[in-house]
Amino acid sequence: MTKKKNHGFKKSKNKQHQTEKQNSKQSPPQGNRKNSKTKGKPPTTDKRSHGKKNAPVEVTCSGLTSEGKGIVRWEGKQLEVANLLPGETAEVIVSKKGRFFNTELKRVINPSEDRAHPPFAYYHEGTGCHIHHMNDQAQKRFKQNVIDELMKPFGKTEPIITMEHPYGYRNKNVMTFGLNNKRQIISGLYAENTHQIIPMERSIIHDPKADEIIQTIKGMMKSFKMQPYNEDTGQGFLRHVLIRVGKMSGEIMVVLVAASPVFKGKNNFVKTLRNTHPEITTILLNINDRNDSMVLGNQEKVLYGKGTITDTLCGLEFEISANSFYQINPVQTEKLYTRAIEMAGLTGEQTVIDAYCGIGTIGLVASKRAGKVIGVEVNKGAVRDAIRNSKRNGVKNARFYQGDAGEFMVQMAERDENIDVVFMDPPRSGCDEAFLSSLIQLKPKRIVYVSCNPATLARDLRILEDGGFRTKQVQPVDMFPQTNHVEAVAEIVLDV
Numbered sequence: 001m002t003k004k005k006n007h008g009f010k011k012s013k014n015k016q017h018q019t020e021k022q023n024s025k026q027s028p029p030q031g032n033r034k035n036s037k038t039k040g041k042p043p044t045t046d047k048r049s050h051g052k053k054n055a056p057v058e059v060t061c062s063g064l065t066s067e068g069k070g071i072v073r074w075e076g077k078q079l080e081v082a083n084l085l086p087g088e089t090a091e092v093i094v095s096k097k098g099r100f101f102n103t104e105l106k107r108v109i110n111p112s113e114d115r116a117h118p119p120f121a122y123y124h125e126g127t128g129c130h131i132h133h134m135n136d137q138a139q140k141r142f143k144q145n146v147i148d149e150l151m152k153p154f155g156k157t158e159p160i161i162t163m164e165h166p167y168g169y170r171n172k173n174v175m176t177f178g179l180n181n182k183r184q185i186i187s188g189l190y191a192e193n194t195h196q197i198i199p200m201e202r203s204i205i206h207d208p209k210a211d212e213i214i215q216t217i218k219g220m221m222k223s224f225k226m227q228p229y230n231e232d233t234g235q236g237f238l239r240h241v242l243i244r245v246g247k248m249s250g251e252i253m254v255v256l257v258a259a260s261p262v263f264k265g266k267n268n269f270v271k272t273l274r275n276t277h278p279e280i281t282t283i284l285l286n287i288n289d290r291n292d293s294m295v296l297g298n299q300e301k302v303l304y305g306k307g308t309i310t311d312t313l314c315g316l317e318f319e320i321s322a323n324s325f326y327q328i329n330p331v332q333t334e335k336l337y338t339r340a341i342e343m344a345g346l347t348g349e350q351t352v353i354d355a356y357c358g359i360g361t362i363g364l365v366a367s368k369r370a371g372k373v374i375g376v377e378v379n380k381g382a383v384r385d386a387i388r389n390s391k392r393n394g395v396k397n398a399r400f401y402q403g404d405a406g407e408f409m410v411q412m413a414e415r416d417e418n419i420d421v422v423f424m425d426p427p428r429s430g431c432d433e434a435f436l437s438s439l440i441q442l443k444p445k446r447i448v449y450v451s452c453n454p455a456t457l458a459r460d461l462r463i464l465e466d467g468g469f470r471t472k473q474v475q476p477v478d479m480f481p482q483t484n485h486v487e488a489v490a491e492i493v494l495d496v
């Protein structure tokens, strides 16, 4: 992979609505605007192309969207350009498809001081590293602005907790397999919102060993006559490979996700893979014959090892199944959980709920300072892990239940249970109405809301504040450097 000179970019298209109204997004002012070439010019100056269809046009970036895309004006419209920074002027291809505009960054004419120089070619938005082109300071500023803007109605946010070495942090990789137009096997990530595979050998945020194992598997496929699965024809075998790495324990899980349970030559395949990578501690075959976008199916066969990995987090050991949620950046998770536990103000007597508990991590870490912990989680396998993890760590005061967190809280409210503290860590979509209204009814003294989506956090905080709570503090933590995702934990108290 070679990096093009002069800030040239690989294909990076953005589909956008035609009208300005549809395009308008919140764009907190940020970025370095003091670039000498743009100094004194209005930041939205555009130059038209010379009438040629799809010839590059020159645009200047005036700000960033909440997704980290550059905002430009072109022919009276506001468009978004991935990988462009405020103050930068660039050549961009604009093309129209139906009601949408696509933009493709061709060349940055005057790179901003905020621009980073990533060592890999595949870093654009399609591969999930949406803001890899910003240096550490610019990423920090961008994320702080996004959260500050959304949290404005609830008071001031704390400075974001960043990561010292923001690379190679992911403990879970999923790569998808397919054929390119020369019928060669490729592995990579889906371009965002598509099922088009962007071939990729290495990502700056992936665990390097995990990327290496995936390349080994790709290299073995031909000799084992293993075909990648084709979603259109339904032919082929291997859909994805998921790798989980215990960053502390060094244990490695490899999950081969296949369209069918018939795996010819599986013993030899496992033997060869283990010979090349003796560090692999378990290998599974997961069968996914569905047509949706879920990576894992429900059927699983252990081909080697115990079928789970164990890792250490906040001084406790956690056993993790292929299908269970486990925070992907353990270095930052320890900082996040430390802040969450501080916010809970535990003294050893409280009754604590760990809602959306996954494999029990937050509840078990909190259990040492709580009277009792009650965890609820929808994923059966994760609840099984949580119970195992409780025993493994000798925790006697925690119980875990499988079920929908909203329904569980409704039942708690109907029984008028006495709850002191609620940890809640819902998925990106946030909590449902049943959960929030039961929480308001239960009136815990404190809620600690861990969120990977500040937009749904803001929505839910509004509901809780209207229901008699007050947001005391919001702490952003950069769990996903190089991406536009922002994690935060909020302390919410009864407004008495």
Ligand SMILES: C[S@@+](CC[C@H](N)C(=O)[O-])C[C@H]1O[C@@H](n2cnc3c(N)ncnc32)[C@H](O)[C@@H]1O
Pocket: 325, 326, 327, 355, 356, 357, 358, 359, 360, 361, 362, 376, 377, 378, 379, 382, 403, 404, 405, 406, 425, 426, 427, 428, 452
């Ligand atoms: C962001 S993860 C948090 C897990 C855990 N607290 C941690 O830090 O590892 C969200 C969890 O909520 C679970 N979940 C999603 N919808 C749920 C629901 N309606 N009721 C209960 N759990 C749910 C998911 O399976 C996932 O384990």
